[in-house]
Amino acid sequence: MTLEIIIAGRGGQGILLTGYLLGKALVKKGYYVVNSEMYSAETRGGFSRSDLIVFPSEAEIDIIKVRKADIAIFMYKDQMHSYAEYVKPDAQLIILDGTFIEEPAKPWPRVLKVPFTRLAEEKVGTYRVANVFMLGVFSYVTGLVDPETMEEIIKTSVRPKWIEINLKAFDAGYNYAKENLEKVEIKL
């Protein structure tokens, strides 16, 4: 079965990198992944969206952009409202950055609201790694990608001077989830 993931937020929140890292990790796990991007012309402050479609095999590929997401990750409220229509009403998991989002746009059944940006600032020292902190949470909660794979992907994909802080953010997110959150079984 195909799994559709949408990740969206403001420009500058590292949305595209998040999609890239997650996609690369899923490819490493053997899935066929399609990752397309949409963003506004502004380098900072516009919108940013990364779509991931996970196919069990190459023979099954079709769509390039998310049609109706099974998993949605919204890091900012404006984009949650913009793209809520692309999320299945019974989506498997909705992840929201509680720093910027108070209420889900729709009555989705499984919503996980975590203040990623605030926690990244508190636990890692900079809000700029909120995206990778979120990936740590995602890794623990969904079990779709194990932390070892994710760490290896970070090491080989991020600019050298940013590797350490990103690994720290990933661990912090993973550990936070382990202590505070329940696992969610994702059907794929």
Add this chain to the structure above:
Amino acid sequence: MTVQVPKLEYRHRVDDLLRTERLPHVWCPGCGIGITLQAFLRAVKALEAKGVIDRKQLVFVTGIGCTGRASGYVRLDGAHTPHGRPIAYAYGVKLANPKLVPVVFSGDGDLAGIGGNHLLHAARRNFDMLVIMVNNFNYALTGGQLAPTTPHGAYSTTTPKGNPERPMDVARLVAALGANYVARWSIHYPVHIEESVKRALPRRGFRFIEVVSICPEIFGRHIGFRSPVDFYERLRKVAKVRKPKALEEIKYDWEDEITLGVFVDKDEPGYMESICQVYNYDWCKELPERRWSKQ
């Protein structure tokens, strides 16, 4: 009417560099392209005799126009490219096989008009090639239209009341862009042209030789010098050999002076050596310009 073409019974010393089966050529009686081409070919022979160059490494590239037709007669590797593009074509030749030495041979309309952008950037890059530009003041092959080199006030078929524009001094422009070698001669100085080619052909970087020519059949007819001798004499009045101390002293003025001479003669690294400063390609040690210029 049948034209009787006399059979060639003598051998010229540059015949082995010509596709003689293609003669006679298209150029008009009195045209200066032949003088320029022969000077170039003599220089090639002389350099080859001295063991400086190997003709197999030369690629003779021309554009469109009277001068552009030269590639059809020269027995070297070569190309007859679309209008304005011989320099662009030569980039690819050199990049693909740095052991080759491109020689661009074309007219003022082709190189300074439609191909002007390539001329600018090739000179700016000091890109390794020799460019010989025959300047006949107009677009002759198409019947005498305005060129970037046409003197101010001169008649052309597209400026029937006289050229309102200012002409371009191409040699001075190329010199200003930092080319390694820049010279301008007129067809009154065939030996000087040959000596310039001998000096510039084995050199690295961008080398530019302008040859101010006469075009009695087209441009001459339009401006009142229908006879080759009249045109030749009129040009001689203004074509003055000088050694300018600064680029500002170089003139391109049909009424006053067209400065001739060697304007730039230096030996800075060309484009190919510049990329060798960044990347260590296998061919970096074998650039022919490096070897040839030492001999």
Add this chain to the structure above:
Amino acid sequence: MARREFLTGNEAMAEAAIAAGLRVFIGYPITPASDLFEYLAEKLPSYGGVVFQAEDEIAAINALVGATYAGAKAMTATSGPGFSLMAESLGLAAMLEAPIVIVYNMRTGPSTGIATGTGQGDVMQSRWASHGHYGVVVYSPWSVQEAYNLVVKAFDTAWRLRVPTIVLSDAVIAHTRELAVVYEPGEVKVADRKPPREPPGEFKPFKPDPDDLVPPMAFYGEGYAVLAESLVHDERGYYTTDPENYERLVKRLEEKITRNKHHVVSSEARYTEDAETVIVAFGTLARSALALVKDLRKQGKKVGLWRPVSIWPLDEEGLSKAVEHADRVIVAEMNLGQLYREVARILGPTGRKIELVPVLTPELPGPDELLGYFRKAGVEI
């Protein structure tokens, strides 16, 4: 060794060119092709190849032709505005039978259009940009992996047939990441030139072999005094206005492609075995069309998809076979009917109903939006 990579289409096409033996890349920055250039600028020199940023696309294509005559596998990458500038010397490449490869990432046109948008408006431009009648081969990928495969194939076709070959991709492929299996140089099969069989003096650079109509190729520097003549030329490369020679040359430039089309044409049919309606779409839009076909199948409708992989020439036999059981053919494309004309030309005489669904948007529509365009065009399905 094959590597599994997660690459954008542009990165994959750059990797493919390296694997195919690229020696010279000449580019000019343009959206959405610049990142292919940037990727090669980082990587190609370590494989011994050269990248060069030309002053414009006109310089780029002329330099490419010169590079192939000097013996190098050479490529450029551009989009519509750049390709428009290349038009004149695309004809030069065809006339000189120069094996150049062009990656052509379509964006939203006409004119500057929407630089970051995608498009499919250049089907005809890719075939007929230059003046006169000449031959080119054009492939169109629908995925990152296929973009990789088709760039390798493009080098093979270009060198096998001595014909300019274009990979007509788009902005979506260019920037979408997918899994791609990539190889190192020497691990993929790409044709090389046929070397001259006669010595200098006897060799004629434009004398075709009678079987495949492709002339052997001498490179510059090998002593053959090859003249690459842009004017109409005879087998020696000499300009001639002889009408018989002209007819023979122009016919051959096209015929060498049709005669060797078993090396060239390619298409894919899905769900067409019993299809009463066949949707024709190419490139990334065919991905949405496939999803739509699957939806319609679930509703019990006998719908299939046929997509050309080679756009010029089309796999006419493949198309005819795909529509065997269909009385209705619907062409959906992101323009006002370009591929449609070819499909109508091929299938029109069979009496089938051939309909057009124009999809004019700078964003690739998903299957739901695509269905909306069907309705907008009055095409019920």
